[in-house]
Amino acid sequence: MPYLEEALVAIVLVAIALIALVVLRPGLTATRGGKVLTFLALAVLPGLATAMGLSAHMERSKTTEFCLSCHIMEPYGKSLRVDDASALPAAHFQNRRIDTEHACFTCHTNYTMFGDVKAKMTGLKHVYINYLGEKPKKIELYEPYNNRECLHCHAGARSFEESDLHKEMRADLASNTTSCLECHDVVHQVGEKEEQP
Amino acid sequence: MTENPPAPRLLKRLRLSGTLVGLGLAVEAVTILWSHPTAFLAFLFVGAALVGAGVLVYLWSLASASSS
Numbered sequence: 044m045p046y047l048e049e050a051l052v053a054i055v056l057v058a059i060a061l062i063a064l065v066v067l068r069p070g071l072t073a074t075r076g077g078k079v080l081t082f083l084a085l086a087v088l089p090g091l092a093t094a095m096g097l098s099a100h101m102e103r104s105k106t107t108e109f110c111l112s113c114h115i116m117e118p119y120g121k122s123l124r125v126d127d128a129s130a131l132p133a134a135h136f137q138n139r140r141i142d143t144e145h146a147c148f149t150c151h152t153n154y155t156m157f158g159d160v161k162a163k164m165t166g167l168k169h170v171y172i173n174y175l176g177e178k179p180k181k182i183e184l185y186e187p188y189n190n191r192e193c194l195h196c197h198a199g200a201r202s203f204e205e206s207d208l209h210k211e212m213r214a215d216l217a218s219n220t221t222s223c224l225e226c227h228d229v230v231h232q233v234g235e236k237e238e239q240p
Numbered sequence: 241m242t243e244n245p246p247a248p249r250l251l252k253r254l255r256l257s258g259t260l261v262g263l264g265l266a267v268e269a270v271t272i273l274w275s276h277p278t279a280f281l282a283f284l285f286v287g288a289a290l291v292g293a294g295v296l297v298y299l300w301s302l303a304s305a306s307s308s
Contacts, residue, residue: 048272055269056291059262069251081254085298087256089291090260097288100280112276170277 047102051095058088110147115178117145122231130229140196150192190216193223253301259293264290 061084064071071077082190105107111120115162123146132150135141141149153162165185172178194216197203204210208226224230261267267287 051272053267055265058265062258062262062265071256072250072254081298085254085257085261086295089265091267092265093288093291095284099272100283101288103275104277104280106275109275109277143264166277170281173277218288 047095047099051092054088054092054095058084058092061088093213105145105148107144107146107148113173114174117184119182119231127229130232131227132231152192153189187219187222188224190219190223250301250305253297253304257298257301260275260290260294260297262294264288264292264294 061080065077065081065084072081088211107120107123110116119132123132125133128134132146136143136146174177198217209216212221216223264287267290268283271283271287
């Protein structure tokens with residue numbers, strides 16, 4: 044939502060001003076108007092600000108900028124810009140087949156707070172490892188990549204459906220018996236490709 | 241129309257509530273301006289937690305005032 048962050052900051056400033064008024068002039072709370080003011084300052088506005096802030100953070104955490112804000116993810120960001128038409132992330136990103144503002148989230152939809160409870164706990168573990176643990180040299184998925192993330196866009200697409208090989212494997216692809224990445228295997232080969240100038 | 245001034249204990253709790261909520265809102269405002277996973281965690285586990293605690297203290301002050 045546009046201006047959500049500005050609106051949140053405005054609400055926070057108003058709430059803090061009202062809280063200061065209530066704390067510095069507690070006599071106000073003896074009147075009916077003062078009670079309403081106190082309720083606004085200490086319950087309604089903070090609740091509204093927190094709900095809006097949570098929504099803003101959730102939306103922001105889907106952005107490419109957010110994912111790549113951790114140092115460890117930088118090479119994966121670079122893999123979006125490698126000069127190789129066969130590299131899946133680069134081909135999708137550079138040809139605008141995905142929303143470039145949400146490039147990571149488009150293909151990794153089951154991650155961190157947008158997945159199940161297990162995925163959320165994993166997200167917290169990532170933050171712990173990032174600050175206090177030993178970072179792995181190579182980041183790998185916890186489980187095989189789900190074809191659902193590919194078929195979510197490609198299923199029904201003419202170029203996909205008219206391919207004889209895809210027709211043969213359709214059921215296996217849908218059931219994840221065969222991974223899309225078995226053939227389309229140039230993905231995030233971090234450090235092996237040159238970035239596009 | 242004038243009403244009785246609030247009891248000192250109620251005032252103390254309102255001040256505590258105001259301080260907690262104010263601090264929590266300040267943390268929320270700062271973290272909303274920063275795009276990083278740490279900002280999200282700080283928002284949730286510091287900002288929202290302080291605001292939640294402050295609101296609870298406020299509600300507790302209301303409940304204890306009405307019961308006394």
